[in-house]
Amino acid sequence: MSTRTPTPTDQGWRGVAAEKHDEVSASVSALLQARTSRLLKSVLRPHKRGIWLLVALIVVQNLAALAGPLLVGLGIDKGLPPLIDDQDAGPIVTVIVALLLATAIQMVSQRSFLVLTARIGQDVVLDLRRRVFDHFQRLSQAFHEEYTSGRVISRQTSDMDAISEFLADGVQAVVVAGLSIVTIGITMLLLDVPLALVGLTSFIPLVALTVWFRRESGKAYRSSREAVARVIVQFVETFGGLRAVQAFRREPRNEEIFLGLNEEYRLTTKRSFDLIAVYMPGIKLVGNLTIGVVLLFGGYRVMDGDLQIGVLTAFLLYLRRFFDPLQDLSQFFNSFQSATAALEKLAGVLDEPLSVQEPESARPLPKARGDLRLSGVQFGYRDRVVLPHLDLHVPAGQTVALVGRTGAGKTTIARLVGRVWDPVQGSVALDGIDLHDLGDADLHRAVVTVTQESFLFTGTVADNIAFGRPGATREQVEAAAREIGAHDFISRLPQGYDTDVAKRGGRLSAGQRQLVSFARAFLADPAVLVLDEATSSLDIPSERLVQQALRTILADRTAIIIAHRLSTVEIADRVLVLEAGRVVEDGTPSELVGGGGRYATLHRQWADSLV
Missing domain, CATH: 3.40.50.300 (P-loop containing nucleotide triphosphate hydrolases)
Structure with a gap:
C-alpha cells in the first residue's frame, strides 16, 4: 500500500480550508456573543438602579478592605514608636479604632451587597424562566417536532440552575476579584513603585495562564451543557415511551445508550476539573514565587534603610490579597463558564423566530360566523x-x-x-x-x-x-x-x-x-x-x-x-x-x-x- 507525499498544492488547500474553518468559527462565536449580550442587557435593564447601588456597595466594601493593610503598616511605623518610646497609646488606639471601623463598614456593605444580589439574581432568573416558557409556547408545532422535549426541559432546568447558581454564589466573587485586582495594583504602585514593579511582573505569566484557562474551559463547559442536554433528552424519551420500551424489550439497549451519554457527560465534566487542577495550583505557584522575590528585595531595602518595615508589611499583605482574588476567581470560574454556556443556549432559543407572527395592528373579530x-x-x-x-x-x-x-x-x-x-x-x-x-x-x-x-x-x-x-x-x-x-x-x-x-x-x-x-x-x-x-x-x-x-x-x-x-x-x-x-x-x-x-x-x- 503506497503513501503519497502531500504536495505544496495539497498543503495550500489545507491551509485555505483551515483558514475558512477559523473564519466560520470566529463568525459563529461572534454571533453567539452578540445575542447573549443582547439577552443579558435586556434582563438587566429593569434593574439599573439596583445595579448602580451594587456598584456603590462593592466600591465601599473594597475600599474598606483596602484600608486594613494600610492601617497595619501605619500602626507599625507611626503607632508603635510613640507607644514604646513615650508610653503614648493615642496613635495606636486611633489606628485600632480606624481598623475596627473599616471592618464594620466592610461587613455591612458586604451583607447589603449579598442581599441585593440575591434579590436581583432571582428576579433575573424568574424573568428568564417566564420568557423561555412563553416563547416555547408560541413557537410552532413544527419547531417542537424537531426540538425534542428533553432539550426543552434542559433549557428550563439545568441551564436555569446554572445561571441561578452563579447569580447566587459566583457574582460577588467575580466582581470583588476583578475590582480587587485593579485597586490593589494601584495601591501597591502608590505605596512603593519599585516593589510594585517587581510584584506586577507576575502579571505576565498570570495573564497567559488565565487566557489559556478561559479559552479551554469555555470549550469544556459548552461541551458539558450539550452533554447534559443529551442525557436529559434520552431520559425523557425513554420514560415517555416506556410502554414501547418494555413491549419490545428495549431496556438493555436503552441502558447502553444512556450509559454512553452519561460517560460522555462525565468526561466533559472531568475535563473542566482537570483544567481547574492546573489553573489554581499555577496561580498559587506564581503568587508564592512573587511573594518570595518581593520579600527578598524588600528586606534588602529595609536593611539598607531605603524602606520602612511597616510599608513592607503592608505591601506583603496587599500582595497576598492580590493573588487571593485570582484563586477565588478560579474557584467560581467553572460556575461562570457554566452560566455563560447556559445563557448562550437560552439566547439561541429566544432568538428562534416565530413562524406565525401576530399582526402589529390586528383587525377585530368580535363575533365570528365561520365562513x-x-x-x-x-x-x-x-x-x-x-x-x-x-x-x-x-x-x-x-x-x-x-x-x-x-x-x-x-x-x-x-x-x-x-x-x-x-x-x-x-x-x-x-x-x-x-x-x-x-x-x-x-x-x-x-x-x-x-x-x-x-x-x-x-x-x-x-x-x-x-x-x-x-x-x-x-x-x-x-x-x-x-x-x-x-x-x-x-x-x-x-x-x-x-x-x-x-x-x-x-x-x-x-x-x-x-x-x-x-x-x-x-x-x-x-x-x-x-x-x-x-x-x-x-x-x-x-x-x-x-x-x-x-x-x-x-x-x-x-x-x-x-x-x-x-x-x-x-x-x-x-x-x-x-x-x-x-x-x-x-x-x-x-x-x-x-x-x-x-x-x-x-x-x-x-x-x-x-x-
Whole structure:
C-alpha cells in the first residue's frame, strides 16, 4: 500500500480550508456573543438602579478592605514608636479604632451587597424562566417536532440552575476579584513603585495562564451543557415511551445508550476539573514565587534603610490579597463558564423566530360566523410540496370532511385553518379577514382543534373541561358536559367532576377522554371546529357515544373533519377527496358513494373491513 507525499498544492488547500474553518468559527462565536449580550442587557435593564447601588456597595466594601493593610503598616511605623518610646497609646488606639471601623463598614456593605444580589439574581432568573416558557409556547408545532422535549426541559432546568447558581454564589466573587485586582495594583504602585514593579511582573505569566484557562474551559463547559442536554433528552424519551420500551424489550439497549451519554457527560465534566487542577495550583505557584522575590528585595531595602518595615508589611499583605482574588476567581470560574454556556443556549432559543407572527395592528373579530376561504394556497415542507395550489370555500355552518391517503394534505389544511402554519403563497380568510390580520386571541377564540390525542392535563375533570373557557362557572361546565353526553359517566366517577384524571387522563378510558375534550371544545363555543382524527383510536361502543356527541357539537358551526373511519365522515354535509394536495372529488357523502369514484371505492373497502 503506497503513501503519497502531500504536495505544496495539497498543503495550500489545507491551509485555505483551515483558514475558512477559523473564519466560520470566529463568525459563529461572534454571533453567539452578540445575542447573549443582547439577552443579558435586556434582563438587566429593569434593574439599573439596583445595579448602580451594587456598584456603590462593592466600591465601599473594597475600599474598606483596602484600608486594613494600610492601617497595619501605619500602626507599625507611626503607632508603635510613640507607644514604646513615650508610653503614648493615642496613635495606636486611633489606628485600632480606624481598623475596627473599616471592618464594620466592610461587613455591612458586604451583607447589603449579598442581599441585593440575591434579590436581583432571582428576579433575573424568574424573568428568564417566564420568557423561555412563553416563547416555547408560541413557537410552532413544527419547531417542537424537531426540538425534542428533553432539550426543552434542559433549557428550563439545568441551564436555569446554572445561571441561578452563579447569580447566587459566583457574582460577588467575580466582581470583588476583578475590582480587587485593579485597586490593589494601584495601591501597591502608590505605596512603593519599585516593589510594585517587581510584584506586577507576575502579571505576565498570570495573564497567559488565565487566557489559556478561559479559552479551554469555555470549550469544556459548552461541551458539558450539550452533554447534559443529551442525557436529559434520552431520559425523557425513554420514560415517555416506556410502554414501547418494555413491549419490545428495549431496556438493555436503552441502558447502553444512556450509559454512553452519561460517560460522555462525565468526561466533559472531568475535563473542566482537570483544567481547574492546573489553573489554581499555577496561580498559587506564581503568587508564592512573587511573594518570595518581593520579600527578598524588600528586606534588602529595609536593611539598607531605603524602606520602612511597616510599608513592607503592608505591601506583603496587599500582595497576598492580590493573588487571593485570582484563586477565588478560579474557584467560581467553572460556575461562570457554566452560566455563560447556559445563557448562550437560552439566547439561541429566544432568538428562534416565530413562524406565525401576530399582526402589529390586528383587525377585530368580535363575533365570528365561520365562513372559510382558502385562495391560491401553496404550502410545502422543506423541498416537498404538499399543496401546490388550493382554492376552497367552506360556507358558515357547513361540515366538511377531508378524505384521502396519508400525505394527501388533509392535516396541512387543518393546520393552515388553525394558523399553526402560514401558507407560502395565497391566503386563508375567516369571514373575509385574512388570518394574518387577526389577533391571536380572536383567532383562537374562533377556531378550535380537537385531535385524536385528546390530551388531558393533571387536575380534575371540571378543570379540564373549563380549559376551553377560563373563568367558566361550574354550572357552565356541567351544562357543556350534559350537552355532549358526558355527564352520566362523570357523575359515576368517585368524586364526580372533582375526580382527578391523573397523568394524561390515565384514569379515564379513551372514549371518556374524547368526550371530555369535546365538552371542552363545546364550552369554548368556536365558530370553526377542526376534528383531526378525533375518533380513530376508539372502539365501536366508544365511537357510538362520540358520534352522538359530534352531532351536538357540530350543530350551527363550521367544521372540518379529518377521519379515516367513514362512519364519522357520513355526518358531514360535504366530502372533499384529496390527492397530492388537490381536490379530486367534491360532494355529499351519498352523492359520492353512488358516483363510482375514489370515495365510493374507499367506502366499499371500509364496509368490507367491517364484515
